[in-house]
Amino acid sequence: MTFAAVIEYSPDVAKAAELRPAHREYLKSLLKNNQLVLAGPLTDDSGALIVYEAGTEAEVEGLMRNDPFFHGGVFISWKIRPWKPVMANQALLPS
Secondary structure (H helix, E strand, O other): OEEEEEEEEOOOHHHHHHHHHHHHHHHHHHHHOOOEEEEEEOOOOOEEEEEEEOOOHHHHHHHHHOOHHHHOOOEEEEEEEEOOOOOOOHHHOOO
């Protein structure tokens, strides 16, 4: 099942910058394991949208809690919702 997580970040941009390489490596591991659909920060760096593939919302919580951004205090709040993608323009998605 696909879940969209809208995440709010800590205003500490230095902390996010320091942890970003480890966070992105973690996301790459989820991508490789077919647990990540797409991810990216909001343009004002106040948060992110991450779309996960998981069996349950609890599993998504576990994936989020293993993220270096969670451990470092960058993720301060989030909302997880089941999501049903019905269309996508592959040409507009990053490779």
